Amino acid sequence: MKSGVKQSATFNAPSAAVAEARAAIRSGAWTSHTSGLARDHVQGNVVILPRSYAEDFLRYCQRNPKPCPLLAVSEPGDAMLATLGADIDIRSDVPRYRVWRRGELVDEPTDIAAQWRDDLVTFVIGCSFSFEQALLDAGLAMRHIDQNRNVAMYRTSIPTIAAGPFHGPMVVSMRPLRAAAAIRAIQVTSRFPDVHGAPVHLGDPALIGIKDLALPDYGDAVDVMRDELPVFWACGVTPQAAIAQARPEFCITHAPGAMLITDLLNHQLASF
Amino acid sequence: MKSGVKQSATFNAPSAAVAEARAAIRSGAWTSHTSGLARDHVQGNVVILPRSYAEDFLRYCQRNPKPCPLLAVSEPGDAMLATLGADIDIRSDVPRYRVWRRGELVDEPTDIAAQWRDDLVTFVIGCSFSFEQALLDAGLAMRHIDQNRNVAMYRTSIPTIAAGPFHGPMVVSMRPLRAAAAIRAIQVTSRFPDVHGAPVHLGDPALIGIKDLALPDYGDAVDVMRDELPVFWACGVTPQAAIAQARPEFCITHAPGAMLITDLLNHQLASF
Numbered sequence: 001m002k003s004g005v006k007q008s009a010t011f012n013a014p015s016a017a018v019a020e021a022r023a024a025i026r027s028g029a030w031t032s033h034t035s036g037l038a039r040d041h042v043q044g045n046v047v048i049l050p051r052s053y054a055e056d057f058l059r060y061c062q063r064n065p066k067p068c069p070l071l072a073v074s075e076p077g078d079a080m081l082a083t084l085g086a087d088i089d090i091r092s093d094v095p096r097y098r099v100w101r102r103g104e105l106v107d108e109p110t111d112i113a114a115q116w117r118d119d120l121v122t123f124v125i126g127c128s129f130s131f132e133q134a135l136l137d138a139g140l141a142m143r144h145i146d147q148n149r150n151v152a153m154y155r156t157s158i159p160t161i162a163a164g165p166f167h168g169p170m171v172v173s174m175r176p177l178r179a180a181a182a183i184r185a186i187q188v189t190s191r192f193p194d195v196h197g198a199p200v201h202l203g204d205p206a207l208i209g210i211k212d213l214a215l216p217d218y219g220d221a222v223d224v225m226r227d228e229l230p231v232f233w234a235c236g237v238t239p240q241a242a243i244a245q246a247r248p249e250f251c252i253t254h255a256p257g258a259m260l261i262t263d264l265l266n267h268q269l270a271s272f
Numbered sequence: 273m274k275s276g277v278k279q280s281a282t283f284n285a286p287s288a289a290v291a292e293a294r295a296a297i298r299s300g301a302w303t304s305h306t307s308g309l310a311r312d313h314v315q316g317n318v319v320i321l322p323r324s325y326a327e328d329f330l331r332y333c334q335r336n337p338k339p340c341p342l343l344a345v346s347e348p349g350d351a352m353l354a355t356l357g358a359d360i361d362i363r364s365d366v367p368r369y370r371v372w373r374r375g376e377l378v379d380e381p382t383d384i385a386a387q388w389r390d391d392l393v394t395f396v397i398g399c400s401f402s403f404e405q406a407l408l409d410a411g412l413a414m415r416h417i418d419q420n421r422n423v424a425m426y427r428t429s430i431p432t433i434a435a436g437p438f439h440g441p442m443v444v445s446m447r448p449l450r451a452a453a454a455i456r457a458i459q460v461t462s463r464f465p466d467v468h469g470a471p472v473h474l475g476d477p478a479l480i481g482i483k484d485l486a487l488p489d490y491g492d493a494v495d496v497m498r499d500e501l502p503v504f505w506a507c508g509v510t511p512q513a514a515i516a517q518a519r520p521e522f523c524i525t526h527a528p529g530a531m532l533i534t535d536l537l538n539h540q541l542a543s544f
Contacts, residue, residue, distance in 0.1 A: 179473045186458045187470060198459060201451045203475060203501050229475050272544055 429481025
């Protein structure tokens with residue numbers, strides 16, 4: 001995930017102020033991963049659906065708050081996201097988009113002004129970057145960050161609760177931690193329910209239907225040492241998997257890792 | 273631990289008001305375990321030491337707050353514990369005491385008026401009954417309670433921080449829980465730092481020096497099912513083990529399971 005930071009940057013990526021980072025994204029100067037950009041700021045997964053699907057998808061998120069914590073839902077046709085920042089235009093402020101028709105990827109633009117429609121509703125869903133920052137601040141190291149890899153993600157046997165055409169398995173991300181660190185990580189992430197909150201499982205992967213930790217369904221595998229427990233958090237890939245199942249006539253998402261950067265600060269999401 | 277409730281009670285034990293329970297204890301009518309008595313009320317482990325040992329023991333507790341969370345420390349010679357209740361006399365309000373001389377058990381009276389000295393300092397240390405009540409209130413079952421057994425306790429390879437003559441291994445209590453229940457239990461007990469707080473370990477017992485879960489050092493073994501993790505909390509037996517090592521010339525403790533019942537309510541100990 002850090003690899004995005006090494007891209008051809010025209011600004012000092014890790015220390016860039018949020019306005020500077022968003023300006024670089026809006027202008028098309030930055031078209032890659034957002035991990036490490038404006039790192040005190042909340043980033044979000046993006047799903048844009050026609051109004052005819054939006055009500056079902058909203059209920060899907062409400063019923064599955066651990067994998068699909070909603071940070072914002074726009075008015076139909078309104079491209080601005082006022083609750084997330086003073087000047088966020090969803091048509092330009094994501095580094096790279098994916099455009100889907102009936103579940104097929106048809107384009108990967110860096111701007112969606114041409115695709116915008118008056119019936120589109122934007123959903124912004126919390127992302128683990130926020131709780132990872134809280135874990136780092138608490139002195140907890142994460143192997144995928146230390147090894148410059150994407151986090152390992154797995155489809156599980158835990159079903160989500162269906163709403164309309166949206167359904168499917170919960171996808172989880174895994175971070176290996178020693179027991180005392182796992183306990184601390186549970187405490188730290190419990191304070192952040194809007195970005196997946198506490199883990200959903202730890203220990204034996206088979207109990208949630210994961211056959212082999214070395215073969216993640218998304219992201220990169222990392223080693224789990226003998227004195228560590230694999231710790232599993234609900235993951236924002238879950239709604240993307242549900243959309244892949246629902247095959248809506250039209251849908252736009254962010255490209256993997258290329259998130260929307262908001263004006264919110266991560267610590268503002270702490271529930272206590 | 274529930275067996276104490278089945279003793280020859282002259283009052284309705286589980287529902288007895290705290291004043292009624294304490295009056296039965298003070299009069300000598302109740303001389304057994306206090307598990308299940310006045311269950312909304314905080315109970316405490318009791319250690320009474322001569323002033324010459326008290327300063328070291330106070331530092332020992334301060335340095336090891338997980339196993340030795342201090343609820344109260346008396347003035348030397350003062351038998352009343354005003355911060356724990358309006359009328360608590362430590363000479364009569366514990367169902368059964370143990371009197372120790374140089375680490376040897378010499379008596380098990382139900383009253384210590386005859387042994388009281390002007391130089392004695394009383395320490396009251398939080399007890400897992402309080403967090404177990406919070407776990408039960410959260411809908412989490414505990415096997416030792418369901419099976420009417422004492423909780424399983426183990427000496428570990430985790431050292432406590434020494435103070436004067438007081439030192440020794442941390443003793444832990446173990447409760448088997450499925451992963452989701454273990455995560456919830458970590459959240460619930462984190463709110464109660466004055467009664468041992470969050471677990472200190474979960475998963476592989478060997479990592480904290482426990483060779484065989486079936487052979488606890490104190491209490492009764494319970495089965496750990498294949499889909500469960502053993503979860504380990506710091507235990508109030510730790511200070512008793514440190515006192516056994518220190519062999520003070522004189523010491524009085526409560527008899528195992530026969531705790532001091534205070535006026536404090538368990539929920540008053542919640543930190544948030």
